Amino acid sequence: MNLAFHKILKEDFSQALPLIQKLMNNQFTDEVLLGRFNEMFDQNYECFGVYSDEKLIGVFGLWFMTRHYAGRSCEPDHVYVDDHYRNQGIGKKVFDWIYAYAKNKGCETSELNSYVTNYPSHKFYLNEGYEIWAHHFVKKL
Numbered sequence: 001m002n003l004a005f006h007k008i009l010k011e012d013f014s015q016a017l018p019l020i021q022k023l024m025n026n027q028f029t030d031e032v033l034l035g036r037f038n039e040m041f042d043q044n045y046e047c048f049g050v051y052s053d054e055k056l057i058g059v060f061g062l063w064f065m066t067r068h069y070a071g072r073s074c075e076p077d078h079v080y081v082d083d084h085y086r087n088q089g090i091g092k093k094v095f096d097w098i099y100a101y102a103k104n105k106g107c108e109t110s111e112l113n114s115y116v117t118n119y120p121s122h123k124f125y126l127n128e129g130y131e132i133w134a135h136h137f138v139k140k141l
Helices: 010-015 017-023 030-040 090-104 119-127
Strands: 003-008 045-052 055-067 071-081
Touching: 003 010, 003 090, 010 017, 010 030, 017 030, 017 055, 017 071, 055 090, 071 090
Parallel strands: none
Antiparallel strands: 003 045, 045 055, 055 071
16 A cells, blocks of 8 residues: 655644544544644644545644653654554554654654553554653643
């Protein structure tokens, strides 16, 4: 399968929204997500689509920051491949592309968060060489 990775610009983000909604189990309205992503695009965030034969089959975001403990870092976020395209090695190709892109932008490390109960992603990330360094805590204000 030939894959292509294309940046999704802020003004075109609505095309990725159906995949984000699947990932989030339609937890938020389109308006809430569009508002949040509009802000994200102004905060060192980039969004990419994964295309097979010009069809959008996946989406992921990348955050870029400098961390005192890790140097310049790239954080993959909301990595999602449509159900019909899973277990075909696409995730590995996505992450290989992310690593090359991040290195080209001067990143030394990649770090990410994964929901506690998302066991398939834990296995995938450990196989990719990620190590568990910490717990991520969230408090609603």
